[in-house]
Amino acid sequence: MSEAYSEKVMNYFRKPKNIGEIEDADAIGKVGNPTCGDLMWVYIKVGKKEDKEILKDVKVKTFGCVAAIATSSALTEMAKGMELEEAGKITKQDIADELGGLPPAKMHCSMLALDGLKKAIEEYYGKQYEKSK
Amino acid sequence: MSEAYSEKVMNYFRKPKNIGEIEDADAIGKVGNPTCGDLMWVYIKVGKKEDKEILKDVKVKTFGCVAAIATSSALTEMAKGMELEEAGKITKQDIADELGGLPPAKMHCSMLALDGLKKAIEEYYGKQYEKSK
Amino acid sequence: MSTKQVYLDNAASTPVDKRVLKEILPFFGEKYGNASSVHSSGREGMEAIQKAREKIAKAINAEPEEIIFTSSGTESNNLLIKGFARAGLEKEKHILTQKTEHDAVLHPIEELAKQGFETRVLEVDREGFFQMEEFEKEAGRAGLASIMHANNEIGTIYPIKKIGKICREKGTVFHTDAVQTVGKEKINVKKMKIDALSASAHKFYGPKGAGFLYLKEGIKIEGLMSGGGQERKLRPGTYNTQGIVGMGKALEIANKEMNNAKEKEKKMQKELAKRLMEIDDSWINGPKIGSKRLANNLSAGFEYVEGEAMLIKLDDYGIAASTGSACSSDSLKASHVLLGIGLRPRRAHGTLRFSLGKQNNIQDVKYVGEKMKKVVGELRNISPLKKGVIK
């Protein structure tokens, strides 16, 4: 780690938000990065707001480095309350911006968090589709 | 000069002995070393002692480094009073010993001084031979 | 930030001993002449360098002329390995090494492999040892064998004397990367039949930017650089007088105090190991405590959590430790040493290295043990793999 983490990264790491499981989650996105060994499990709970589906709750459990923990935690903060479709459009740059930047070698961590969230949302849509059949 | 000179070398250099010319020299040995540019002119004056030819006086003029000046000066000290034949047998190790050693890279300086003396003695013998004809 | 500071990263670098600093200070502001210069100031520098050379030679039972000053352990390794190969190693002769070597040995050898040299890297067991019979067999075909004295990550001490004997019998030149042992373990290059040895001053309480290569008389190598006449042209460039002088002094001190330091470290090592093993699902890498391993090294793994995250949490408690080796912390890949001894990547990523030094005491390691329990517990709480479990 030749490049230091930003203050914001360190804050998210030291006091990570939305960490844990959602007992009655609507879906769980389980992702992992084989190179660096990171694992993230993103739990989502979907609710309604003005007829739209929103992320009522997002939680995450992370095995990984400082950046992995910080990005996953930041993403949950950002995604909470969002419409499902919008949440699917969050980019890795959005996360990096929220975190005041990330060392280049660690940019992939934000990707992993995003993948986790997307996988959870897909799983949710998948289940809805199954139900609607 | 990564290896320091001995105290004795420095003394001979600082207060060189027998430096100068012999106005009425019997012979002069002029030698030079093309690599390092050193030049030595060895002047000898021959005399008799108990029927033997001895070096009554030896002087030298030197263009060269510390070792060149010290070795030429040391050699004159050693040779003065010696029989001619014996003086011709002084070795470079004898000079180095008299000087308390010489850095390896400078051993050739003692060679040069010796060559100068030998050349002077040869020249003297040459002149004697010419005269005897 | 914590007020208590515990530095357990002495395998990465050590503080400069006060006595060393005192010895080198004059070379900054007073005795600054170029040591190759003819004048007093230069000669003074050269004399100090020669004294350092003698101290270093004495410390490993070599001759002063067999010491070549370099800038680091990395440079010493590269100088020897590439220099020996380029000086005329026959292409049909192997370069023989083993899996847990430092990158500064493995990478030069890989470079040579790309240039057409035959190389052979021995596999190792869970403790980091290769099969001695296999080594003996391969040594016969090898022109050069490079086997480290002790491993920087897991502390394995290799049987250098036995290896030296085999190599001498087979006519194989034997180089050892002793960066982790010089000043810490007894080294006698004559008895151990070592032909070349690399060391780095900042690992034994000397300054950064100074290292040396011992090279047995008669072994021919080519230099990495060319220029001035320093170090018999093998390592040109203005002498780093203060670095060299500091290295000499540091090694003299380290050798003198070696036994005491080791005893103290062994006690701390045992205590730390005990406390860390009180954490559930944890393990120690490398040979068992008390066996063939460095006294100052403790590599321990913790399931379900990741190394860098532990480090940063420890750092908040004022504790300095490291993941694999500091040198490769730019890379995200798991340590080749930990993978080499058979750890799965996830377990390799859950490993920390604690390395003791003479500035540490038993209170320090108790403190570290205590904080490690908290740190591992906290991280396991957020890990998807398992809930935090502390014995």
Place this chain on the structure above:
Amino acid sequence: MSTKQVYLDNAASTPVDKRVLKEILPFFGEKYGNASSVHSSGREGMEAIQKAREKIAKAINAEPEEIIFTSSGTESNNLLIKGFARAGLEKEKHILTQKTEHDAVLHPIEELAKQGFETRVLEVDREGFFQMEEFEKEAGRAGLASIMHANNEIGTIYPIKKIGKICREKGTVFHTDAVQTVGKEKINVKKMKIDALSASAHKFYGPKGAGFLYLKEGIKIEGLMSGGGQERKLRPGTYNTQGIVGMGKALEIANKEMNNAKEKEKKMQKELAKRLMEIDDSWINGPKIGSKRLANNLSAGFEYVEGEAMLIKLDDYGIAASTGSACSSDSLKASHVLLGIGLRPRRAHGTLRFSLGKQNNIQDVKYVGEKMKKVVGELRNISPLKKGVIK
């Protein structure tokens, strides 16, 4: 020994500035962490290194990422020259240089010549200059041109900006050995179109054992060593934190005080030249005082006497100077630079280099002038070539 001490060998090495020493002291005993480590102590080192990188980049108008830390000027030269050739210089493309370069440029190029690369060394005139038309012609066929900024023995300053322009037009990579000018002459790598530049900290009041290579973004070279990931793998090994920090500070100071230092040195140079030329059969090497030459250098020759002998006599008066270059004083051969500008060997051997620094004053050079008259007189008295003659 003389109580008065006058050090006029600043081209060989300089004292470490007090402000520099102050800045680096904490890195010995407190901030000793390995700069590649994750913990605070390591990060603190890395931050200090990055600041030094920025200072250095700023001093020569480069980008921080274009600075590679090395251990010396010699290493920087070797890294660039060999590294560029090995990274794929086409064999039909020349390496172009000139006669008065430092051995740390000439010898690597000679090594490459032995390996089959085409090389071309331009002849120089009495002042050390090569023909610019010849350079321009050769540059077209050259893949790499290495021309020093200023010569270390005779002070010639080469027209770097013109050379840079020609090289850029011809698509030739341009390296300059600026060991004698960094911190002493204004350098702007962008304006001067320099692609690579070597420097050494101990020549500008920084510590020994630290140097840097500026390498323009996009130019590919191979490293001399391999190992850890430091300096984008081009220069692995634990960071010499105190050396790097000291180099950064030293260059910052030198650049700030450059104009003042130069003015002072010019006055001393003029005075010293005047006094030395009062000695019969003496001469100055290199460009005329006041023209395209370093302000701190004065190379002067004295017929009928030899350099080392003069040096030792000067040393007895507390004066430090040098013959050709300190770096090659192990060799007995006359300086290739002095022979290169057409001096006969005997005259080359009768040459001394006086190099001024900020610790000198006008009294110093007057003292030196006075003692030189005595020294030359004494040695001429014992010289077979001519009796001592002093004007």
